[in-house]
Amino acid sequence: MSSEDAPGDRPAEPAHHVDRAGLVIAAALAALAAVLVWDASKLPATSMYGMGPEAMPVVIAVGLVLLAIGNLIDALRGNLPPRESMDPKPVWLILAGLALLIGIIGFGGGFILATSALFVTTSAAFGRRAILTDTAIALVMTTLIYLAFDKLLTLSLPAGPLERLL
Amino acid sequence: MDTFAALAHGMAVAVQPMNLLYALIGVFLGTAVGVLPGIGPALTVALLLPVTYKLDPGGSLIMFAGIYYGGMYGGSTTAILINTPGESASMATALEGNKMAKAGRGGPALATSAIGSFVAGTIATIGLAFLAPWLVDFAVRFGPEDYFALMCVAFVTVSATFGDSPIRGLTSLFIGLTLGLIGIDKLTGQPRLAFGIPELLDGVEVTTLAVGLFAVGEALYVASRRHHAEEKLEPVRGSLWMTKEDWKRSWKPWLRGTLFGFPIGALPAGGAEIPTFLSYSTERRLTKHPEEFGKGAIEGVAGPEAANNASAAGTLVPLLTLGLPTSATAAMMLAGFQQYGLNPGPLLFAERPDLVWGLIASLFIANGMLLVLNLPLVGLWVRLLAIPQPWLYAGILVFATMGTIAAKPSVAELSMLAAFGVMGFLMRRFDFPIAPVVIGLILGPIAESQLRRALAISLGDPMVLLQSPMSATLLGIALIALLAPFVLKGLGRFKANED
Numbered sequence: 001m002s003s004e005d006a007p008g009d010r011p012a013e014p015a016h017h018v019d020r021a022g023l024v025i026a027a028a029l030a031a032l033a034a035v036l037v038w039d040a041s042k043l044p045a046t047s048m049y050g051m052g053p054e055a056m057p058v059v060i061a062v063g064l065v066l067l068a069i070g071n072l073i074d075a076l077r078g079n080l081p082p083r084e085s086m087d088p089k090p091v092w093l094i095l096a097g098l099a100l101l102i103g104i105i106g107f108g109g110g111f112i113l114a115t116s117a118l119f120v121t122t123s124a125a126f127g128r129r130a131i132l133t134d135t136a137i138a139l140v141m142t143t144l145i146y147l148a149f150d151k152l153l154t155l156s157l158p159a160g161p162l163e164r165l166l
Numbered sequence: 167m168d169t170f171a172a173l174a175h176g177m178a179v180a181v182q183p184m185n186l187l188y189a190l191i192g193v194f195l196g197t198a199v200g201v202l203p204g205i206g207p208a209l210t211v212a213l214l215l216p217v218t219y220k221l222d223p224g225g226s227l228i229m230f231a232g233i234y235y236g237g238m239y240g241g242s243t244t245a246i247l248i249n250t251p252g253e254s255a256s257m258a259t260a261l262e263g264n265k266m267a268k269a270g271r272g273g274p275a276l277a278t279s280a281i282g283s284f285v286a287g288t289i290a291t292i293g294l295a296f297l298a299p300w301l302v303d304f305a306v307r308f309g310p311e312d313y314f315a316l317m318c319v320a321f322v323t324v325s326a327t328f329g330d331s332p333i334r335g336l337t338s339l340f341i342g343l344t345l346g347l348i349g350i351d352k353l354t355g356q357p358r359l360a361f362g363i364p365e366l367l368d369g370v371e372v373t374t375l376a377v378g379l380f381a382v383g384e385a386l387y388v389a390s391r392r393h394h395a396e397e398k399l400e401p402v403r404g405s406l407w408m409t410k411e412d413w414k415r416s417w418k419p420w421l422r423g424t425l426f427g428f429p430i431g432a433l434p435a436g437g438a439e440i441p442t443f444l445s446y447s448t449e450r451r452l453t454k455h456p457e458e459f460g461k462g463a464i465e466g467v468a469g470p471e472a473a474n475n476a477s478a479a480g481t482l483v484p485l486l487t488l489g490l491p492t493s494a495t496a497a498m499m500l501a502g503f504q505q506y507g508l509n510p511g512p513l514l515f516a517e518r519p520d521l522v523w524g525l526i527a528s529l530f531i532a533n534g535m536l537l538v539l540n541l542p543l544v545g546l547w548v549r550l551l552a553i554p555q556p557w558l559y560a561g562i563l564v565f566a567t568m569g570t571i572a573a574k575p576s577v578a579e580l581s582m583l584a585a586f587g588v589m590g591f592l593m594r595r596f597d598f599p600i601a602p603v604v605i606g607l608i609l610g611p612i613a614e615s616q617l618r619r620a621l622a623i624s625l626g627d628p629m630v631l632l633q634s635p636m637s638a639t640l641l642g643i644a645l646i647a648l649l650a651p652f653v654l655k656g657l658g659r660f661k662a663n664e665d
Contacts, residue, residue, distance in 0.1 A: 021596060029337065032344060039359050051618045051626075053351035053358060060347065063340050070333040081330070081597040090389035091591065094563070098382070098584040101567060106577040115567060119560040125389045126556035137557070138564075145568060153220055157568075158575045 021083075022075025029068035036061040090125035097121030110160020112142045173295050176523025180228060180531055188225045189528050192232020193535045200240025201547045202558060203248060204388060206256075207478075208494035208604070209380040210237035212373050215502060216569040223506040227525045230502050232532040234495065235287060238478050239536050242279045242471055243547050247272060248399045255438030255474045258446040262459070262466030267400035269462045273544075274408045278416045278464055279471040280540055281408075285417075286424040286472035287533040290479030293428050294486075295526055299515070301487040306512045311620035311631050313488075315640035317613040320434045320490055322647045325602040332651040334598045341589075342606020345370045352611070353618060365578035372501040372608050374570055376494065378583045379600050381566035383590015385559045390591070392555075399551055406541060408464075416468040419449050423472030431480020434490055438477040445469035479529065486510050486522060489612070494601035497608045 040057040074080060097118040104114035119138035120131060128134055146163060149155045157163075179185065195217070200210045214233050218226035245256040246263035259279065266275040308316075325339035326332035348359045349369030360366040408416065426441040426448070449465040450456070459466060482499075484490040489511040491497040503510050508518070515522050540547070553561075570583050593600055624630035632638045 025337075025596065029340075032341075036344065036347070036359070039361075043356050043358070051621050053354050053356045056614045056617075057347055057358060060340060060343050063336075064344070067333065067337045067340055071337060074331075074333060083595060084391055086390040086595070087392065088390065090392060091386050094386055094389055095584070095588070097563075098567075098580075098587070102577055102580045102584065105571065105575060105580060111568075111571060114571075115564045118567060119564050122385065122389075122560035122563050123556040126392060126559055128556040134556075134560075138560070141561070142564065145564070149568075149572065153217070155216065155219060155572050157571055 017078040019075045019078050019080045022071060022080050026068045026072035026075055029064050029071060033061040033064035033068065036064070093125035094122050097125070104160070105158055108158070108160055110163045111146050111157040112139065112162045113160055114158075115142045115145075169296055169299055172299070172519060172523045173527060175519065176525075176527035177530075179224065179520050179524035180527035185225060185228050185524070185528065186531065188221070188229040189232045189531050190535060192229035193236040193532050193539060194232075196233035196236020197240040197243075197536070197540060197543075197547065198236075198550060200237035201243050201550050202240075202553075202562065203244050203551065204384045204559075205237075205562065206241055206380065206495075207234065207237035208376060208498050208601070209384075210240070211495060211498040211502065212376040212380065213565055213569060215373050215498070215505070216572045218502070219505070219572070223508060224521055224524055226502065226506070227521060228528040230499060231525055231528045232535070234478065234499065235283075235475075235529065235532045235536055237495070238475055239280065239283060239540060240547070242283070242474070243276060243540075243544075244551065246275045246279065246400075246467070247402070247548065247551055255442055255477070257439070258442040258470035259467055259474065261446065261470075262463050264400065265460070265462035266464065266467065267402070267462075271462060271464075272400055272402040273406035274412050274464060275462075275467050276402070276544055277406055277408045277541060278412060278468045280537060282416065282420040282423065282468045282472040283475040284533055284537040285420045286427060286474075286476040287479055288530065289421075289424050290428040290431075290476040291526065291529045291533065293432075294479050294483055294529075297432065297483055298487050298522075298526070301483065302512045302515045305488055308488075308512075308636070309620065309634060310616040310623070311634050311637040312640065314613055314616040314620060315631065315634075315637035315644070316434060316488065316490060317609055317616070318644040319640050319647065320484075320492055320609065321602075321606070321613070322644045323434070324492060324605050325599070327647045327651055330597070330599075332648075334596075335602055338593065338598045338600065338602040339606045342603035343610040344606075345375065345603070346607045346610030346614075352615060363578060365574075365576055365582075369611075370582065370607060371570075371573070371579070372497065372504075372604065373573070374579060374583050375586050375607055376498055376501075376604050377566045377569055378586025379590035379593070379603060380494075381562055382583065382587025383594060383600070385563055386587060386591035387594040388555075388559065390595070399548075402544060402548060406544065412464055415453075415455075415464050418452075419445070419465045419469035420472040422448060423469040423474075424476040427473035427476025427478075428480045431477030431492075432483040433480075434484045434488070434492055438474050438481075438493070441473040441477045442470040445473040482529075486525075487512065487515070491605060491608060494604045497601075497604045500608055 036057045040054040043054040100117040101114045104117060116138035120134045123134045146157055149157050195214055196210055199205055199213060200207060211233055218229055241256045242259050245260035246267050249260050249264035263275045321339055325335035348366055350357050350367050357367055423445040426445045430441040446466055449469040450459050453465050455463060481493050481496045484492055485496045485499060489509055491500045508514060570579055620630055
């Protein structure tokens with residue numbers, strides 16, 4: 001038997017199973033190539049010898065198109081490596097934590113609040129339910145980090161209401 | 167000889183008390199962070215970059231040397247004790263090492279890995295010290311077209327030749343190359359792919375990309391499959407010390423591992439996987455105790471660990487002499503140089519010998535410190551491994567975002583970090599390799615400027631790439647390395663059909 005297939009894959013499915021995620025990946029690569037060409041076309045032509053700034057994006061775009069085709073073939077043949085089942089909930093929870101962090105930093109909430117929010121959501125995503133305990137741990141830990149960076153390394157981290165109290 | 171004088175000078179720099187302290191801090195932090203499951207050496211260096219922002223270049227590079235070797239050491243501890251290698255280079259170690267830990271021989275496994283790393287690291291660093299000046303003499307004659315061709319070789323070998331799938335490896339590389347285009351073009355001042363966002367004009371920070379892909383991506387991936395079996399931490403039982411028998415069975419694998427690791431690491435192809443697995447299979451073939459393989463044979467830890475460390479020192483050869491990173495970790499080291507406006511290469515050897523040779527000398531010192539420090543501190547590292555998973559990953563994400571917040575506290579930069587995290591998650595899920603993205607980002611712009619310089623000198627004649635014998639040969643090698651996996655795969659299929 002051929003060695004590149006997952007064991008037991010081929011005998012069970014003689015008709016190739018089209019991998020939909022692979023199709024999306026191929027389409028995304030092609031779209032990226034289009035963006036590159038579009039962006040390069042807006043660069044003013046230069047009259048210098050050799051390559052201008054627009055040449056390399058076009059070369060890379062060509063590569064991306066070829067790779068999109070390669071990925072498309074793999075997807076149509078169902079040649080992608082097997083994927084394990086996944087639980088999307090914790091992923092969204094961590095992403096929500098990152099969004100909170102970005103929002104708090106953006107609105108001047110400061111380092112301690114922002115990273116504490118990320119700590120608690122991530123910990124919850126990994127199955128912890130003791131949110132109050134985790135919040136306390138997070139606040140203490142991030143305060144210590146803030147002090148260490150601010151006082152010892154003299155690196156300024158963004159300050160919010162909590163940091164101004166220190 | 168020149169090398170001895172230069173090395174002695176480097177030693178004089180490295181043994182200054184402040185620099186010794188930096189090396190010690192680097193070794194300690196590197197091991198502590200590298201020990202955490204899921205954190206490989208590349209991420210260790212990326213996470214610890216902000217710590218060195220305020221240091222002078224010399225002290226910071228010395229700290230890097232410690233972090234680099236410490237991160238490697240920490241990774242193998244994790245591989246032995248919980249069988250979750252942070253990177254592929256520790257996979258071979260985990261095979262036998264974790265079995266040894268399960269059989270209650272975790273102590274000797276850690277000891278042979280530590281002493282083997284020391285032996286291999288020392289020999290390989292000597293190799294680096296002697297090979298580097300020779301290569302520098304050679305590299306000063308390189309024209310821009312030769313550099314461009316050399317980078318093509320690195321691109322192809324890193325992404326296509328040795329991975330599972332050349333298509334997916336090249337896809338990762340081209341994503342990295344695309345990210346490398348973002349920002350102001352250095353030669354003409356034109357913004358590319360900036361879409362009017364001012365933060366994008368500076369380009370994508372390598373550390374933001376690496377931390378996003380490795381730390382955030384890994385946390386998302388592990389969280390998404392938490393319902394699969396959790397890994398188990400093996401306690402270190404019994405004596406830490408190796409018996410006479412253990413020594414007898416370890417020393418030859420150490421030396422053989424070094425012989426595999428250093429030359430392969432020093433090639434502009436990089437990657438520690440090949441030498442570690444070569445070493446593993448060699449030891450398996452040569453052992454007098456074949457019945458122990460698969461159940462925890464000490465040779466299977468000693469050899470790959472030595473190969474891993476020797477190849478880590480080997481990757482510093484192209485990095486320091488040519489400015490060519492061939493692993494994600496080396497790419498992070500290059501980012502460390504670049505934060506001070508330093509470009510590794512023949513010029514740096516000529517202009518800042520104190521810096522380069524101080525770094526090489528502190529590799530010896532870091533290696534020695536690891537040996538002395540780590541065996542007694544095993545208990546501490548084991549306790550770090552026992553941090554419950556929710557707090558571990560929550561803490562990793564806090565540290566990961568902290569680096570970005572400290573460097574550039576802007577919504578745009580943090581959003582990029584989150585976006586790269588999602589990308590890292592998807593790449594793990596769909597089995598795309600990650601290192602080529604980082605190498606594409608850092609090496610792409612350098613390759614482009616070398617190519618454009620070559621074409622500007624030749625007044626736009628592309629034949630310049632083939633007229634230099636060096637560049638023509640290298641481009642030929644790159645082409646062969648690109649086509650080989652496809653041809654071999656085709657042959658394999660042909661053979662399989664014949665059976």
